[in-house]
Amino acid sequence: MMKHIASFLLVLFIPALALGTPAKAPGAIRIGALYASSGPFASSSLPQYHGLQFWVNQVNKSGGVLVKAYGKRIPIKLIAYDNQSKTSLAGTLYSQLLTRDKVNMLVADFGSVLTSVAVPLARVHRTLLFDVTGTSARFFTPGNPYIVLTSLPTSGIWPTTLANFLIHRKIRRIALLYSTNDFDDSQAKTLRRKLKAAGITPVYDHGVPSNTSSYAVLIHGIAARRAEAVIELGYPNNDIAFLQDLKASGVHFNLVFTVFPGQLLSLMKKNVGDKVLTWTYTYPTPPLLKHRRINYGPTLADFISSYTRDTRREVNFLTIAGYNAGLIIQKTLETSASLKPLAMRRAIGKFSGRIKTLNGLFKVNTEGAQIGETLPVGQLQRVNGKLRMEVVYPLKVKTAEARYPAPRPTH
Template sequence: MPWHRAVAQDVVLGASVQLTGPVANTGRYYRDAYQLAVDKINARGGVKLGGQSHKLALKLYDNQSDVNLSVRQYTELVTQDKVNLLLGPFASNFALADSAVAEKYQIPMVQGGGASDQIFSRGFRYIFGTLAPASNYFGSTVEMLKALKPVPKAVALLYADDAFDVSVAEGTRPKLKRAGFPVAMDERYSTNASDFSSLLSQIKSKGVDAVLMAGHETEILNFVRQAKSLGVSPAMYSFTVGVPSEDFRKALGKDADFAFGMTAWLPSAQLKDRWFGDAERFAQEYKARFGYDPDYHAASGVADVEALVQAMENAGSTDPQRVRDALASLRFNSLYGPIAFNAQGQIDLPQVVIQVQGDVLAKVYEANRFVKPPKYPMPAWTAR
């Protein structure tokens, strides 16, 4: 059935998201977050422009986890569907490619799915991002390493060969050096890798006691499962993704215990916004509607919609240039945190270190101090 705008007055937001394929598990956070935000804002009266209320409509394509298809779909959203403004896909390599479409047609894209510094280092004017820079994902973790007792003696930095993970590694190397940690391993592996046995045997033979790993959720799951089967248990390991997600913890069960991760967002009544009230209420509504807990991907997805709405209202218009300028000077509180884009179009929220501690996802280290004692060092698999 062909898609039509419901009303000529609707403000249409367009996006291409991974609903099928290898990264659909994370892609659905964005589909669900965008829809929930659109419905919530519409229920609160929609977007107020020049004294008139307009409903939001969402036009969503499935890019099937294919970057080339995603680029074609964003081009179609702009040239054929004539959407007003753009929301982003998940993952840095997608955001990197898709933002070129936004730039070419000068239509603002706000995305909370790509954190790679590369996205924002090209001087583009129409891309805005709500994820913290990938280069600083391990910043708080490296600070925590210095405070652990005993302090780790040898660190492994492992990362996939995609835009996000390469940015993570590039930012983490100098942080480890400044902190005085010898890097025993600095290894790139291929995206969607399923065999980590050679890296794990190196971790064992080189006496690595702290592993920092940047990758996507399926890679992290494979790594942990193989670490168990090969009996490799460093004193600690930390992952850029997975740990905040309910699915990750369900997939591994008790084997998820002791894993460190990071998040720029946890549901809190202190995070207020004008549509949901606060982040705790948002998390309850999200879980009730979709049957799973939101993590920072979902919260950043909602913030993307809120940012576009706030910018349209500040500009009093849906004109792409005026909305772009309003985004550049935006200052507001969302349920995800304070939104204010820097000159490159990115925001920087501090990463909280979290750890799976039995049935609890514990906030362990924040603002250069332990909030809760970490479970460290990690016991051998046979001693659990």
């Protein structure tokens, strides 16, 4: 009789016990990342990695990240390898993170080239990829729920405000000079389309290889077309070479726009000097752009203060982009019901459009592409003898009037 009662109780309680026991929490949340300590992407990859590393250190100092799936704080373990800017090695190392280290999620290295190999691998291994700065539209396809772009909108969206600014200022003689890569070509296409819709055809429209290092002939070609505005879209090395050659040529345009003074101002200052950067237009990004009404994570001032104190390194946009990827991961873990990638992706969908970090509004579309941020137009202006970034368009967020036409430099 007692045996029967015991069996009955076991049958009754074992399922209840199984249901009531929460899954065992892991000792650490494993995040896989790559960085390039050498090669052409090192100068951009390292600050991005340092930003992510700083977020991990900050979170672990406070006992770990709050993981909703387990209802407790769990430390982060960052597993990172050096790909030396080589895509083939990057592929092996992403694969190592997915198959050997069994990471819970991946953080891609800087830019589209080093992100490209991670996209199919993350998909085939069903692991969520946090894409920090790989803005190529090719990565975001309807059948792939395993990717989320965290920091920048896809590059095709970037020049939207710039086009509106040019149209608003009634500038009609525009020269478009761009590097022929995914990143710049998609910007050129958007700009061309928007200008055409406003009845403006660029007086000069020319693509050059991404490794172009001499722009002198091109600048004189643009001057011969009597362009008022020159929009140069390139990578940092292109922007540097273009601005150096512009300075050497003595040619003056009413408006000069380049991409990277707004992201890597120190690097640009070091290479081309303050003088040629004065009155240059760009896309300002944090820390040169200060977002207001932040509702998640530290303010820009707090971040700069703690980052520089702890690391003795300078903050640039890529540092913030890396740190911001950490914040998005943190919010994902705080809100996702499980660590399964699709559950995390659903959690991201729920807070998308609702959080604003020091990097701006985080909002992604159904394919994981960032659409929340818009890049305003900024101008580097000289105020009290110092170079200062001012937002000049759109009008509702402007901090100063655009100086147009730009004053001729005094020699």
